[in-house]
Amino acid sequence: MIDFIKMHVKAGDGGRGIVAWRREKFYPMGGPAGGDGGNGGSVYFAVDTNETTLTKLRFTKSVKAGNGSPGLIKKMHGKSGDDVVIGVPLGTMIRNAENGDLLADLTKPGQKVLIAHGGKGGLGNHHFATARNDAPEYAQPGEVGESLDIQIELRLLADAGLIGFPSVGKSTFLSVVTNARPEIAAYPFTTIEPNIGVVDLGNEKGFVLADMPGLIEGAGEGRGLGHEFLRHIRRCRVLIHVIDMSGEAGDPVECYDIINKELATYDADLEKKPQIVVANKMDDEYASMYLDEFKKAYPDIKIYEVSTLKHIGLKEVLYAAMDEIDNAKVVEAENAAPIEETIVYRYQPKRPDFYIEKDAPGRWKVVSQKIDNLVDTYDLDDPDQAYQLGLQLDKMGVDRALREAGARDGDQVIVNNYILDFKD
Numbered sequence: 001m002i003d004f005i006k007m008h009v010k011a012g013d014g015g016r017g018i019v020a021w022r023r024e025k026f027y028p029m030g031g032p033a034g035g036d037g038g039n040g041g042s043v044y045f046a047v048d049t050n051e052t053t054l055t056k057l058r059f060t061k062s063v064k065a066g067n068g069s070p071g072l073i074k075k076m077h078g079k080s081g082d083d084v085v086i087g088v089p090l091g092t093m094i095r096n097a098e099n100g101d102l103l104a105d106l107t108k109p110g111q112k113v114l115i116a117h118g119g120k121g122g123l124g125n126h127h128f129a130t131a132r133n134d135a136p137e138y139a140q141p142g143e144v145g146e147s148l149d150i151q152i153e154l155r156l157l158a159d160a161g162l163i164g165f166p167s168v169g170k171s172t173f174l175s176v177v178t179n180a181r182p183e184i185a186a187y188p189f190t191t192i193e194p195n196i197g198v199v200d201l202g203n204e205k206g207f208v209l210a211d212m213p214g215l216i217e218g219a220g221e222g223r224g225l226g227h228e229f230l231r232h233i234r235r236c237r238v239l240i241h242v243i244d245m246s247g248e249a250g251d252p253v254e255c256y257d258i259i260n261k262e263l264a265t266y267d268a269d270l271e272k273k274p275q276i277v278v279a280n281k282m283d284d285e286y287a288s289m290y291l292d293e294f295k296k297a298y299p300d301i302k303i304y305e306v307s308t309l310k311h312i313g314l315k316e317v318l319y320a321a322m323d324e325i326d327n328a329k330v331v332e333a334e335n336a337a338p339i340e341e342t343i344v345y346r347y348q349p350k351r352p353d354f355y356i357e358k359d360a361p362g363r364w365k366v367v368s369q370k371i372d373n374l375v376d377t378y379d380l381d382d383p384d385q386a387y388q389l390g391l392q393l394d395k396m397g398v399d400r401a402l403r404e405a406g407a408r409d410g411d412q413v414i415v416n417n418y419i420l421d422f423k424d
């Protein structure tokens, strides 16, 4: 099962506001009327209950929401960029890949979280008209959409998890009590990814049951498929610990002990989870002998005797699990924090200091309030100061932006009220 995926997400950039003027029949020199840019689209993740794995996203290296369009004349807004909503299974966690911060934990059907914020559109020039300047040549650039690398992880959300050594009958148990059809075989490690099914006890009672791959000694340190599914087990409310009383998987007294030690090694909280201990394969000829030894070794443990093969004793296990799940839910509800707003991640968007506009063939315009103000502080008739300004603009990335926009050697560049020559 693919349950770890890395991906780059990029929200759309806001469209730039524009500089434009009202042009009507009787007002040839009308006031500023440049519209605002549209907002960039955002990237969301949402629970899709039809999905049970992340396989669908395996080849998706990056996801990008739509950019906002620039503003339009007559104060009209540019179009907003399209959002992207990525459907993921219940139990999906999303982290910032850079620092491991948890951005979202999708544990409820219908939950939707905003992961990358779209940039806001820039304001058109009519917003900048003042008493002193009723013809502003400036409009705001759009904000840059947020971009980040994320790590997506699936941790199955099951109410109960079947654990135990390989070949003890966990998958058989799941197949008998739910509609799941996991692979069942007489060799160890048949199950290599958790299977999941729904137990229906009638009267609207029931729970989600997961079958885990077999655990072995050393799993807590990562042996076998160790950590892979101990991660899943951590999310179960109740553990159903299956023991093979035929003795074929090993001495039941030792097996029981080893599994519990592995749980504790991995995570102290796992050991504290409610456990229902199931003695399976009671139809086997050696089973009652092993069971007697087991009871002697652990006289205080309640043991459920079953044969999953012959469908004996299973109902009792399911009702016991149901009770424990209900208890766990009560405790969770008591300790639960109120459901958070879906936005878990705050982002400070940036606006570029300027943008480049094509004014005419071979002529470019640097649109920026900040640069206009800066230019005002230089005396461009002084070659030394002109040179200093050039350095300053280069440092701000103006030269690079011009080059990217397509400016060539000898083109003209309008900055503030000056026309400069572009030297590549």
Ligand SMILES: Nc1nc2c(ncn2[C@@H]2O[C@H](COP(=O)(O)OP(=O)(O)OP(=O)(O)O)[C@@H](O)[C@H]2O)c(=O)[nH]1
Pocket: 165, 166, 167, 168, 169, 170, 171, 172, 173, 183, 184, 185, 186, 187, 188, 189, 190, 191, 192, 212, 213, 214, 215, 280, 281, 282, 283, 284, 306, 307, 308, 309, 310
């Ligand atoms: N005699 C007997 N055999 C059983 C019983 N339950 C399961 N088995 C057999 O035990 C073998 C292993 O069963 P699985 O359900 O695949 O065991 P598992 O615990 O899922 O094994 P892994 O996936 O490898 O961890 C199969 O051959 C089953 O038919 C039972 O109650 N009695």
Ligand SMILES: [Mg+2]
Pocket: 170, 171, 172, 183, 184, 190, 191, 211, 212, 213, 214
């Ligand atoms: Mg199995």
